[in-house]
Amino acid sequence: MGSTLKIVDECASTNDFAKIMAENGALHGLVVIAETQTAGRGRMGRPWFSPRGGIWMSILTRPPPSFSFLDSLPLAGALAIAKPLSEQWNIDAKVKWPNDVVVGRRKIAGVLAESKVKGNELSFAILGIGINANMETKNYELISDTATSLFSILGGEINREDLIGAVLFEAERNFESLGGSGVVDLESLLENLDGSRGHRVRVRTSEGDIEGVVEGYEGLTTTRINTSNGVVKVEANTLLSVDYQVD
Numbered sequence: 193m194g195s196t197l198k199i200v201d202e203c204a205s206t207n208d209f210a211k212i213m214a215e216n217g218a219l220h221g222l223v224v225i226a227e228t229q230t231a232g233r234g235r236m237g238r239p240w241f242s243p244r245g246g247i248w249m250s251i252l253t254r255p256p257p258s259f260s261f262l263d264s265l266p267l268a269g270a271l272a273i274a275k276p277l278s279e280q281w282n283i284d285a286k287v288k289w290p291n292d293v294v295v296g297r298r299k300i301a302g303v304l305a306e307s308k309v310k311g312n313e314l315s316f317a318i319l320g321i322g323i324n325a326n327m328e329t330k331n332y333e334l335i336s337d338t339a340t341s342l343f344s345i346l347g348g349e350i351n352r353e354d355l356i357g358a359v360l361f362e363a364e365r366n367f368e369s370l371g372g373s374g375v376v377d378l379e380s381l382l383e384n385l386d387g388s389r390g391h392r393v394r395v396r397t398s399e400g401d402i403e404g405v406v407e408g409y410e411g412l413t414t415t416r417i418n419t420s421n422g423v424v425k426v427e428a429n430t431l432l433s434v435d436y437q438v439d
């Protein structure tokens with residue numbers, strides 16, 4: 193990861209920037225980083241606030257081995273953020289299914305996996321990573337009650353280069369493991385860093401809505417939800433949205 197590094201001051205979305213570079217032949221491992229994004233986005237077109245001081249970056253993987261690789265990318269990406277925050281910076285960061293990193297109840301980072309399909313084949317995938325690093329979230333009305341930043345938690349600036357390096361290192365190992373190298377036991381890592389188990393959720397899937405309590409995972413693509421009718425397995429490729437109920 194980062195064999196080619198493209199750093200820009202401002203762009204609409206690093207995912208779009210990386211996609212254009214991918215369509216023009218950029219190689220596996222390209223990383224695009226922007227100081228600020230003017231149209232950063234989350235899933236389903238939701239806005240992603242991207243002021244200066246944060247870490248807004250996208251990683252190109254090509255060719256992704258399979259569709260199940262793609263379905264695992266959001267959790268693999270979230271783990272690559274939560275692990276170094278927890279182990280190297282001593283922050284109690286947890287992965288919140290399906291694609292968030294939280295500290296306590298507040299979101300500190302999110303990931304957005306997108307892909308390009310040609311015929312029946314995946315031609316490339318892009319993993320967008322947004323981390324609220326050296327910035328404040330309280331000025332953004334939409335997220336002032338739900339988000340936080342590393343700056344607020346640490347009471348000072350984090351070295352962004354160190355964190356970017358650590359996240360890219362973990363992302364590379366996680367991606368290799370999704371490809372079958374086994375270098376990281378992703379299921380155990382998720383077990384250790386999971387912050388969703390025991391939480392009540394309302395899940396929308398392409399196969400219907402489910403309400404219940406997150407019980408655990410099977411691999412990185414299947415989530416078990418304990419409902420009043422027993423355990424229902426949610427597959428990542430059917431997932432539309434997850435709402436956490438405040439309990």
Ligand code: BT5
Pocket residue numbers: 204205206207208229231232233234235236238239240241242247248249250291292299300301302303304320321322323324329334335338339340
């Ligand atoms: C995500 O979506 O969490 C994925 C975020 C991915 C952002 C990166 S930045 C680099 C790359 N380029 C992009 O354009 N995107 C990626 P989702 O789960 O849909 O969460 C979106 C919701 O999070 C919004 O509706 C807000 O409520 C909230 N939100 C927006 N900005 C936030 C921020 N900076 N911190 C915490 N929450 C935020």
